[in-house]
Structures are given as C-alpha cells and as structure tokens.
Amino acid sequence: xxxxxxxxxxxxxxxxxxxxxxxxxxxxxxxxxxxxxxxxxxxxxxxxxxxxxxxxxxxxxxxxxxxxxxxxxxxxxxxxxxxxxxxxxxxxxxxxxxxxxxxxxxxxxxxxxxxxxxxxxxxxxxxxxxxxxxxxxxxxxxxxxxxxxxxxxxxxxxxxxxxxxxxxxxxxxxxxxxxxxxxxxxxxxxxxxxxxxxxxxxxxxxxxxxxxxxxxxxxxxxxxxxxxxxxxxxxxxxxxxxxxxxxxxxxxxxxxxxxxxxxxxxxxxxxxxxxxxxxxxxxxxxxxxxxxxxxxxxxxxxxxxxxxxxxxxxxxxxxxxxxxxxxxxxxxxxxxxxxxxxxxxxxxxxxxxxxxxxxxxxxxxxxxxxxxxxxxxxxxxxxxxxxxxxxxxxxxxxxxxxxxxxxxxxxxxx
Ligand SMILES: [Zn+2]
Numbered sequence: 001x002x003x004x005x006x007x008x009x010x011x012x013x014x015x016x017x018x019x020x021x022x023x024x025x026x027x028x029x030x031x032x033x034x035x036x037x038x039x040x041x042x043x044x045x046x047x048x049x050x051x052x053x054x055x056x057x058x059x060x061x062x063x064x065x066x067x068x069x070x071x072x073x074x075x076x077x078x079x080x081x082x083x084x085x086x087x088x089x090x091x092x093x094x095x096x097x098x099x100x101x102x103x104x105x106x107x108x109x110x111x112x113x114x115x116x117x118x119x120x121x122x123x124x125x126x127x128x129x130x131x132x133x134x135x136x137x138x139x140x141x142x143x144x145x146x147x148x149x150x151x152x153x154x155x156x157x158x159x160x161x162x163x164x165x166x167x168x169x170x171x172x173x174x175x176x177x178x179x180x181x182x183x184x185x186x187x188x189x190x191x192x193x194x195x196x197x198x199x200x201x202x203x204x205x206x207x208x209x210x211x212x213x214x215x216x217x218x219x220x221x222x223x224x225x226x227x228x229x230x231x232x233x234x235x236x237x238x239x240x241x242x243x244x245x246x247x248x249x250x251x252x253x254x255x256x257x258x259x260x261x262x263x264x265x266x267x268x269x270x271x272x273x274x275x276x277x278x279x280x281x282x283x284x285x286x287x288x289x290x291x292x293x294x295x296x297x298x299x300x301x302x303x304x305x306x307x308x309x310x311x312x313x314x315x316x317x318x319x320x321x322x323x324x325x326x327x328x329x330x331x332x333x334x335x336x337x338x339x340x341x342x343x344x345x346x347x348x349x350x351x352x353x354x355x356x357x358x359x360x361x362x363x364x365x366x367x368x369x370x371x372x373x374x375x376x377x378x379x380x381x382x383x384x385x386x387x388x389x390x391x392x393x394x395x396x397x398x399x400x401x402x403x404x405x406x407x408x409x410x411x412x413x414x
Contacts, residue, residue: 017410019044023052024085024408028110029215032065032082053083061089061109085109091147092402093155093193095134096200096394097183099123099175099227102130104138105395106145106152111211111403115141116395127170127181135190154194156401157183158203158394160228165245168197174264175227196401200224201248202239203397204352204387205232210400210408212389214348221346222387223250223337226353229272233344250340251276255332274332277308277354283325284311295319312358323361330362334369341374341382349384352393359386 022042026033033041039049056062065084087108094111096103100123105116117137121130142149161173168184188195198206205214205222214220220234229251233240241247251272252265261273273279288297296314300306315322337349349370355362363386371379387393 019048020052021408021410023049023056024410027062027083027085028210028408032084034082038083059089061086087112088114089151090407091152092399092407093138093152093191094395094398094400094402095138095155095157095187096203096398097130097157097159097170097173097176098200098394099160102134103392103395104134104141105392105399106138106141106147107396107399107403109403109407111207111396111399113392113395114147115145116392117141123176127176127178127183128186131181131183131186132190135187138191149191149193152193154196154402154406155187155191156203156398156403156405157187157195157197158200158398158401159183159197160200162246163197163199165196165198165241168195170197194402194406196405198239198241198401199230199232199245199248200394200397201230201352202232202241203401204389204393205234205350205397206239206404207389207393207397207400208350208387209234209237210404211396213350213385213387217348219344219346220348220350221340221344222350222352222393223333223340223355224352224393225251225275225333225355226277229276231340233346250336253336253339255335271332271336275329275336275355280308280311280326280329280354281306284308284314284322287321287325291321294321296322308354308357312361315358315361326358326361327365330365331369333362334366335373337366337370337384338373338379341370341378345378346382349382350387351384352387352389356386356390356393 023038026038026041035049035053039046053062062083063086065082087110090109092107094105094107101118101120103116103118106114108114119133159170159173160176162171164171170178170181170183172179183197184195201222201224204224205220208214208222209220218236222232224230231248231250233248252270254269255271255274256269260269261279262268263270263273284296288300291297295317296319299310299314303310311322315326367384370384389396
C-alpha cells in the first residue's frame with residue numbers, strides 16, 4: 001500500500017492525489033519519459049516530481065529504463081534517465097455483460113489483456129447465477145496466472161442498459177430482463193476488490209479514449225450495435241453521462257415516422273429495430289425461406305446456429321439481395337450518425353459490434369450518408385472507423401473503468 005502522506009510535499013491530500021494522477025496519466029501516454037520532461041508536461045515542480053516518482057519506484061510501479069531509448073537532441077545537454085510505467089506492476093479486472101454473453105478478463109495497467117474467458121448464458125438465467133459464473137471464471141483466471149489478488153487495483157463492469165454509476169446498480173436491462181441488480185455490491189462482496197459499474201458502451205468509449213484509437217481525441221462517440229444499439233461519449237477524457245446517466249440512447253432516436261417495427265421501448269420507428277442483429281437476422285431468415293436455393297439460404301443452412309456472420313458471408317459471396325438489405329440498414333445508421341454529428345460534433349466516431357464485424361459491407365454507406373446529411377462541413381471533418389479492439393472492446397472498456405477510477409484517478413490507495 002502506498003502511504004499518500006509520503007508521496008509529496010504538497011499541503012492537501014487533494015492536491016497530492018491530483019499531482020499523482022497527473023504524473024500517472026503522463027506516464028501512461030509516454031513509453032519513456034525523463035523527470036525533466038514530466039515536469040515540463042505537468043507543470044509540477046521538480047521537487048514534487050522527485051518525491052512522487054521516488055514513491056512510485058519504491059512500489060515497483062515505475063522503473064528507470066536507461067537512456068538509450070530516449071530521443072535526445074544532439075547537444076541537448078547530459079542524457080537524462082528515462083522513466084517508464086511498469087505495465088505488469090498491478091492488474092485490473094474487466095467484465096463485459098452483453099445480452100446472452102459475458103466476457104471476463106485480467107489486464108495490466110495499460111489494459112493489455114493477460115487472460116480472458118467468455119461464456120454464453122440463456123436469457124432466462126437469473127442475474128445472480130450469471131454473476132456467480134463470472135466470479136468463478138475470474139477466480140480460475142487469477143489462479144491459473146498466479147496473480148496476487150492484492151495487486152488487482154479494481155474491477156470494472158460494463159453492463160447492459162441503464163446503470164447508476166454512483167450505486168453500481170444495473171437499474172434496467174430490458175434485453176436481459178434485469179431490474180435493479182446491485183452489481184457493484186454483489187461483486188465487491190465476492191471479489192473483495194473495489195468495483196465500478198457503468199453502461200457497457202460507455203465503458204468501451206472510455207477504453208478507446210485511454211488505451212485505443214481515441215487517445216489523442218477530445219470528443220469521441222462510440223456507437224455499438226448488436227442486440228441493442230447504444231452510444232458512449234468521452235469529452236476531454238471524461239465520460240459524458242447526461243443528467244440521469246442516460247446519455248447515448250441513440251438506439252431509441254426516431255428514424256421513421258410512419259410504420260416501423262415495434263421497439264422494445266414501446267415506440268415505433270426507433271433506430272434499434274432497424275439495425276440490430278436480431279432484426280437483420282429475422283429479415284435474412286425470411287429472405288432465405290423465399291429463395292431456398294439462393295446463396296443466403298446456402299450460407300444460413302451451412303451451420304447449426306446461423307449468426308449474422310453467415311449473412312455477411314452471403315453478401316461477400318455476391319448475394320445482391322442481401323447486399324441491398326444491408327445497404328438499407330447502413331443508411332439508417334448513417335442518418336442516426338448525422339443527427340449525432342449535428343448535436344455532439346465529435347472528432348471521431350468508432351463503431352463496434354456488428355458494424356465492426358461487417359464494416360467492409362456497412363461502413364462505406366454509413367459514412368456516405370453520415371457525411372451527406374450532417375450540417376455544413378461537420379460531417380466532412382469527423383473521422384469514422386470500426387474499433388480495432390473488435391470483440392475485446394467490452395472487456396478493455398470494463399478494465400478501463402477500473403483503471404481510470406482506481407489507478408489513474410487515484411480514488412483509492414493501491
Ligand atoms: Zn426504441
């Protein structure tokens with residue numbers, strides 16, 4: 001345990017904690033950095049840097065990495081000793097609660113995955129049973145990798161639906177049928193580590209902002225579509241949650257005024273039933289029944305339980321009707337993203353879930369419609385791409401919640 005009283009010469013604990021947070025963030029962003037460069041970057045005094053670094057060195061969280069890999073300007077004075085964060089000095093746990101699928105992972109301080117496990121569960125299984133299974137799998141991973149649980153700084157959980165990040169209660173997850181599940185308390189009692197819980201897409205956005213494609217981006221929108229459709233926003237390194245932790249419900253923005261499938265929220269014309277995996281699968285099954293000798297039917301029948309991967313495969317193999325259907329779905333997403341661009345004006349939009357899985361088929365249309373329908377030049381200036389974390393976006397996001405709160409923000413000792 002670090003004794004914060006020894007960490008700096010500042011007067012108040014708040015300032016000390018803020019100083020440490022600033023230093024840790026700088027160490028995260030730079031592979032190798034000198035004390036002088038740290039002082040320059042953070043605006044902290046040399047004494048503060050020296051004291052804080054001394055404590056971090058003692059804890060094994062920082063090491064002196066020599067001078068060889070430092071980029072020294074010729075004639076820039078004597079070489080400076082480089083410092084680096086020791087990524088494996090501490091660990092975090094990331095949990096992604098999806099609809100019917102849970103992923104758990106152990107990561108290091110840079111959110112690199114050390115070990116992970118995923119399992120599916122029937123949707124009628126109770127929340128407690130699902131969480132117990134996740135805990136059991138985590139214990140297995142911790143044991144297999146011989147990790148001292150005292151070195152796990154915290155547990156981050158990205159949960160489906162509406163989450164109260166203060167209480168860690170999963171207030172409502174309609175796709176799972178979960179209501180008021182005290183995820184944080186439940187896991188804290190069983191894992192005996194600090195736990196933070198937030199919406200799973202919001203967690204993915206934070207993961208990208210801290211460790212992924214959005215590291216140097218000031219306004220990020222992460223849009224995820226699979227069973228449900230949601231968005232997470234990071235503005236200036238902070239998650240934007242809205243006044244009631246409900247920001248990002250892009251799946252329930254109205255896209256069509258007349259008709260449209262009934263959405264699980266009770267409305268018609270929402271984005272979610274236009275672009276979600278179940279709705280695309282339902283239309284694909286119907287098309288395959290109509291054209292039972294077509295490419296799509298062939299691909300769907302080639303496996304026992306067809307998923308959207310077979311639909312994408314049929315489109316890639318040249319099924320024109322499937323391509324048209326997917327293009328139409330992509331247009332709806334493009335419209336929703338144009339609305340998002342007009343309201344949030346993000347610098348980067350990252351797409352996850354099925355829009356990442358089928359990005360070669362969907363992204364060109366999404367991008368074209370988004371750019372065309374955004375106001376003025378807002379659409380031209382935004383960058384849009386699929387997440388490079390692919391199926392790991394959820395667990396990296398979960399770990400990011402824990403790392404951000406319990407390590408890089410120093411809300412607790414470690
Ligand atoms: Zn809806």
